[in-house]
Amino acid sequence: MYEQIAFYLFSVLTVTLFLITVMSKNVLYAMTSLAAGMVLISGFFFILGADFLGVVQLIVYVGAVMALYSFAMMFFDATRNIKEKSTHPALVFGLGGMSALVLVMMFAAPLYSEKIQAFYPMHPEAGNAQDVGIVLFTKYLIPFEVAAVMLLVAMIAGIILAGKKMDVSFTQDLSVDDEIMKQKDAK
Amino acid sequence: MIGLSHYLIVSALIFSIGLVGVLRRRNLLMLFFATEVMLNAVNIAFAAISHYYNDLTGQMFAFFVIAIAASEVAVGLGILIVLYKKQGSLDLDELTTMKG
Numbered sequence: 371m372y373e374q375i376a377f378y379l380f381s382v383l384t385v386t387l388f389l390i391t392v393m394s395k396n397v398l399y400a401m402t403s404l405a406a407g408m409v410l411i412s413g414f415f416f417i418l419g420a421d422f423l424g425v426v427q428l429i430v431y432v433g434a435v436m437a438l439y440s441f442a443m444m445f446f447d448a449t450r451n452i453k454e455k456s457t458h459p460a461l462v463f464g465l466g467g468m469s470a471l472v473l474v475m476m477f478a479a480p481l482y483s484e485k486i487q488a489f490y491p492m493h494p495e496a497g498n499a500q501d502v503g504i505v506l507f508t509k510y511l512i513p514f515e516v517a518a519v520m521l522l523v524a525m526i527a528g529i530i531l532a533g534k535k536m537d538v539s540f541t542q543d544l545s546v547d548d549e550i551m552k553q554k555d556a557k
Numbered sequence: 558m559i560g561l562s563h564y565l566i567v568s569a570l571i572f573s574i575g576l577v578g579v580l581r582r583r584n585l586l587m588l589f590f591a592t593e594v595m596l597n598a599v600n601i602a603f604a605a606i607s608h609y610y611n612d613l614t615g616q617m618f619a620f621f622v623i624a625i626a627a628s629e630v631a632v633g634l635g636i637l638i639v640l641y642k643k644q645g646s647l648d649l650d651e652l653t654t655m656k657g
Contacts, residue, residue, distance in 0.1 A: 377559045381567040388571055388594050392578035397586060404590050411597050414564075418608040420616050427600070430623050435593070435630050442586075442634040446641055452584045455650070462580045470573030474565065488612035505613045506620070517624040524628030531635025534642075 376417055384410045395451045397443065405436045421498040442532075564605030571598035585637055585647040589630070596626045 387407035394400045408431045415424035490505045492498075506514055575598060578591030600619045607615025641647055 374559055377563065381570075385567070385570055385574065388574045391590050391594060392574055392582075392587075397584075400587060400590055404593060407594075408597060411601060414567075414601050415604050418564075418604045420604045420607065420619075423600075423604055423616050423619055426620065426623060430627055431593075431597075435627060438630055438634060439589075442638060445638050446586065446647065452587065455583070459581065463577055466577035466580050467573050470569060470576045474569040474572065488610055490613040490617075492611050492613055501613055502616060502620075505617060510617050513621060517621055521624060521628050524631040528631035528635040531632070532638045534639065 380410050380413045401439055405432055408432050422502045561605055561609040568598045568602040583649050589633055
């Protein structure tokens with residue numbers, strides 16, 4: 371009963387919030403609704419018994435990724451509304467919906483066969499975090515290490531890309547900066 | 558009772574929202590948001606399948622999807638900042654520099 375209420379509440383709210391993300395003209399509204407939708411998606415994970423995945427979703431997505439987006443927002447002009455000219459909106463909606471439906475049917479069709487067996491079955495008595503840890507550090511150890519190296523590469527790439535010309539301001543009026551520098555020189 | 562198909566339908570809905578966003582957005586930052594929406598939809602499907610087939614593999618894949626999304630955001634935002642410094646805009650229609 372409670373599971374049903376939670377499921378329908380979360381699904382209606384996530385779909386609405388992500389629609390706002392996709393349709394909004396304001397970057398700040400889009401980002402805020404994306405963050406709220408991600409919090410609610412972690413609610414789905416908690417209903418499904420994937421506690422560790424829910425916590426990781428909260429920490430990594432809502433904590434790290436959204437913080438990164440909001441820091442990057444300082445480089446862009448976020449207060450102005452985005453002007454986008456959309457060509458054939460009905461065509462885009464039709465094509466998007468159709469191709470998503472075809473993709474989902476394609477990938478979901480094998481699920482309804484009865485031949486699927488669990489490779490790594492869950493142990494409800496052990497708890498989700500212990501289960502995840504055992505499988506992650508035995509069967510998925512190499513992908514885990516590769517993911518660690520990939521995150522390191524991404525971190526260095528992010529620092530190098532964003533760190534170029536950090537001393538030049540691009541959001542402020544440049545003449546103001548020049549005047550400040552002249553005043554400093556005069557002193 | 559909530560079954561696997563309920564979760565798959567919600568996941569498909571959210572995925573198609575993200576796909577429509579990717580198709581209709583012209584701002585690069587908004588395109589990034591739409592890809593995040595699609596990745597999250599796939600994660601819901603993974604977690605639901607993992608729960609209903611009593612198998613941990615789905616959750617493992619969801620973890621790796623999250624790791625890849627994090628690194629994608631780090632590199633992508635770096636590129637966006639460089640692009641904004643160079644062009645002064647994130648609009649895809651204004652970035653057509655390869656016209657022959």
